[in-house]
Amino acid sequence: MKLCKLASGxxxxxxxxxxxxxxSSSARNKEKLVILGxxxxxxxxxxxxxxxxxxxxxxxxxxxxxxxxxLASCAVGTLEFRCAVEPVRRYAPQANVYQxxxxxxxxxxxxxxxxxxxxxxxxxxxxxxxxxxxxxxLSKPSPxxxxxxxxxxxxxxxxxxxxxxxxxxxxxxxxxxxxxxxxIRLRVxxxxxxxSQPTISDNERRKVLNFCIVGGGxxxxxxxxxLHDLISTDIERHYPTLARMARITIYDVAPQILGAFxxxxxxxxxxxxxxxxxxxxxxxxxxxxxxxxxIVKEQGEVPFGMLVWSTGLAPNPLIESITAVAKHEKGSLYxxxxxxxxxxxxxxxxxDIWAIGDAAIVEGQVLPxxxxxxxxxxxxxxxxxxxxxxxxxxPAPFEFHxxxxxxxxxxxxxxxxxxxxxxxxxxxxxxxxxxLWRSAYFTMTLSVRNKIxxxxxxxxxxxxxxxxxxx
Numbered sequence: 334m335k336l337c338k339l340a341s342g343x344x345x346x347x348x349x350x351x352x353x354x355x356x357s358s359s360a361r362n363k364e365k366l367v368i369l370g371x372x373x374x375x376x377x378x379x380x381x382x383x384x385x386x387x388x389x390x391x392x393x394x395x396x397x398x399x400x401x402x403x404l405a406s407c408a409v410g411t412l413e414f415r416c417a418v419e420p421v422r423r424y425a426p427q428a429n430v431y432q433x434x435x436x437x438x439x440x441x442x443x444x445x446x447x448x449x450x451x452x453x454x455x456x457x458x459x460x461x462x463x464x465x466x467x468x469x470x471l472s473k474p475s476p477x478x479x480x481x482x483x484x485x486x487x488x489x490x491x492x493x494x495x496x497x498x499x500x501x502x503x504x505x506x507x508x509x510x511x512x513x514x515x516x517i518r519l520r521v522x523x524x525x526x527x528x529s530q531p532t533i534s535d536n537e538r539r540k541v542l543n544f545c546i547v548g549g550g551x552x553x554x555x556x557x558x559x560l561h562d563l564i565s566t567d568i569e570r571h572y573p574t575l576a577r578m579a580r581i582t583i584y585d586v587a588p589q590i591l592g593a594f595x596x597x598x599x600x601x602x603x604x605x606x607x608x609x610x611x612x613x614x615x616x617x618x619x620x621x622x623x624x625x626x627x628i629v630k631e632q633g634e635v636p637f638g639m640l641v642w643s644t645g646l647a648p649n650p651l652i653e654s655i656t657a658v659a660k661h662e663k664g665s666l667y668x669x670x671x672x673x674x675x676x677x678x679x680x681x682x683x684x685d686i687w688a689i690g691d692a693a694i695v696e697g698q699v700l701p702x703x704x705x706x707x708x709x710x711x712x713x714x715x716x717x718x719x720x721x722x723x724x725x726x727x728p729a730p731f732e733f734h735x736x737x738x739x740x741x742x743x744x745x746x747x748x749x750x751x752x753x754x755x756x757x758x759x760x761x762x763x764x765x766x767x768x769l770w771r772s773a774y775f776t777m778t779l780s781v782r783n784k785i786x787x788x789x790x791x792x793x794x795x796x797x798x799x800x801x802x803x804x
Contacts, residue, residue, distance in 0.1 A: 364387060364484060365483045366382065366389050366482070367486070368391045369393070369445075370487070370488035372398065372488060374488035374710060374714075375489075377707075378711050378718070379421070382718050383722060384428055387718065387722055389424075389427070390431070392480065393421060393430075395510070396420065396432050400777075403417040403787070405555040408521075408560075409518065410563065411563075411794055412790045412791070414514060416786050416787050417514070419779050419783070423780075432449070433450050433478075436448055438487075438655060440657045442481075443481055447477065484686075486686075486687050486714065488707075490649060491646035491647060491692065492509075492647045492649060493644070494645040495647065501622050505640045505642040508643055519803060522801060524541050524639060525572050528572075528578070528638075540637070540638065542575060542579040543580045544581050544637065545582050545627065545637045546583045546643065548645070549584075549589070549590030549591065553585075553590075554583070554740055554742070557581050559743070566798065567801060580610075581610075583611065583612070583613045585613075586618055587616070590603060590606075595752045609744070617630070618630040622640060648664030659676065661694045666692055669696060670730035671717070671731065674687065674688050689710040705735075705736060709731075709733055713728065713731045735753050737754045739766070739770045740770075746767055748760070749770065774787075
């Protein structure tokens, strides 16, 4: 009997050419759950799903999860980059992980077509190529491979919205990934080093030290605040003359910044920024972006040293390519209140496919595109999947519980809006809101390692200042 089993194993190895297929016989009895994306939705599902009962596979172009609320701090050196990421392979080998792009979903055959992302251009370059309808150029270095699924979770997120303004993808910086934060940090320091050269005039220095931010939402506002903190402390200490030449300007088409917050909090933020010397150009429209300047409809040509673009979300190319499901006019997938994707036509929910995060919208509900919503959807889906695998009744429909919104304004001040919260309503500003802001982000960090490193770097940089080394 033992010899028969050994011979069978040898034939299996010979046929498949991969020992892992031979040794994973227990997984054949499990249903295969595939998770697309390692953002707030996908990573939370990976963390919480019962990996002993599900055969779990994650497909993501990144090998890490971005803790996005801390990216603005990383972009100016308040925190180091490792503080804002969590490795996806922490859950391997309990789950299979492939760093790849999913380019196509065959809903009838339950088959995914994927391309390796290990030797492809950056996310931003891919976004640009997809927008130019030439994704095949990016797929040439690696052959496609296919993965089947029994259950599928779509959590691929969204890209930065550019509104097709010419030059944005080529010359602007985004802030959605730790790689973006690193690029911004290098460029900020490069601007000050460039301005310190003795060969340029004061007029040229003012141009290169003009930092423009397009978008007055939480991401743009928090980055402006963090940049102001950097300039008013460490840059002021090391480049005192240049710090006085530096300018920060926020551009937005809306009549006020932080439009999703209570009006009184938005006005508080505007007054705080005005006192700090941060200029706000509201009801302004950017028409074109060049290498060192942008064309603003109401202002003309505006030179800059760095432009950060933060104006909302655009659909992921994978979501745009899907035609077999119902979609919102903005491109997101429609789901029912159990988060099942609705098929096109009669909008029948697909019992084997769920969509969460920025890639999906619950039909009949208006929810903000925030990490809070994505995280709550993921936790709901984890509970649902863990019940399904045990043949237990599904939980009640998903309900979003608003816990309030936070935004950092610089100089140890923040705003906290709970006017739309379901429990204790209220608003906080100033130092108390700042304490709540830091407490919330500290408790939300996922790993024990980052629960130690985040406050450590906060304390270290408060005592010794930020590291201005450029490398």
